[in-house]
Amino acid sequence: TGSPLTKGPMRRRTQAAELGALLLLLGWACWRLVRAFPPEGRLNGDAFWTYLPAARLVLQDPWSFLTTEALSYHVAPLGYLWPALWQADQVSTQFANCVLFVLALLMLWHTARSLGGAVAGLVTVTLFIRHHDLLGYIPEVLTEAPYLFGWALALWSAVQALQGRRIRLYLSLFALGLCITLLTRPVLQYMVLMVWLLCMAAWLCKWPKSWRLPTKALALSLSAAMLLPVAVAVKNGVYFGIWGIGTGSGS
16 A cells, blocks of 8 residues: 555656646647648638638627628627637637637546546547547637637536536536537537526426536526527527527538
8 A cells, every 4th residue: 555655756756747748748739730730821711701701890890790791690609709809810810729729628638637537638638639630620710629618618617516616616617618619619509408498497496406516506507608699699680580590500
């Protein structure tokens, strides 16, 4: 079993080795992103025809764009608001997407580590970095990086809340992450709505009592996550007759 005197140094060496491995993996991720980074001026079709033109229109006249321009409901709002935040500059948006990807890797590492230990965390990061198709989308003016960041934030926060760590704080971060996914690539919108209805029913009916998280807090967190997406859907319905959010797949 070892004595307490030897356990401390061994634990520190193990933690140092884990940190060193994580830093090496992050360096590998940056190297792969640099190799995949497209040259300035080369844009994919979605960025050229949709995201960057919409971002420029937002910067020129936000209210007019949101209420009269069809591009404002063809895709989810962060598809053009995120590039607009970087002044619709191609390279700045691409660099920001790379930063979001690295932050997502850190959250996924910590999530897997919390659930399965140090090896699980490092393997998770390795799998995401090694995924060739995913890395090709990150340094582009696309929505994959913001969506992955929001999803990783929601997942990480949910795990921390389930483990009883500052439940209110982490459920607030969970709501933020989920909101980002719904405003970027709203593929989870129907599942979120169904889970919200389930949580509301459980809260109002005071059932079941065995849930690991308070049903009221979970229901309020999901309500906060849906607040902005619902507002976007209402805006689209009032001004364009489209009561929903564009998923970016033509639907």
